[in-house]
Amino acid sequence: MARKPASRSEFVLFDVIYEDGSQRSNRRVPGEILxxxxxxxxxxxxxEAQDREIAEKSGVPPLRIKSLKRSGxx
Numbered sequence: 001m002a003r004k005p006a007s008r009s010e011f012v013l014f015d016v017i018y019e020d021g022s023q024r025s026n027r028r029v030p031g032e033i034l035x036x037x038x039x040x041x042x043x044x045x046x047x048e049a050q051d052r053e054i055a056e057k058s059g060v061p062p063l064r065i066k067s068l069k070r071s072g073x074x
Contacts, residue, residue, distance in 0.1 A: 013071035014043055018063040026071050044068060 010031035016024045027050065029043045044065060055062040 012040075012043070014040075014047065014068045015071050016047055016068045017066045019066045020063055022063065027068075040068070040070065 011028040012031045012034055013026045014029055016027055018024075027047050029046045033042045033046065034040055047068065048062070048065065051062040051065075
């Protein structure tokens, strides 16, 4: 019996620079929330939520984001 193809959601990768100078690369954000008038602004909220979840699990407070840009862009 043939299987239905799984729906693949597109992700956009971001490089994040935190206020302490550290950097995390290739953070995944769903592509469907990006674009429009806000462009990449919704990515910050998604990455901050990911950071809060990671902080809860690790017991280390989340870092504040200084800037973010799409991976591979200069």
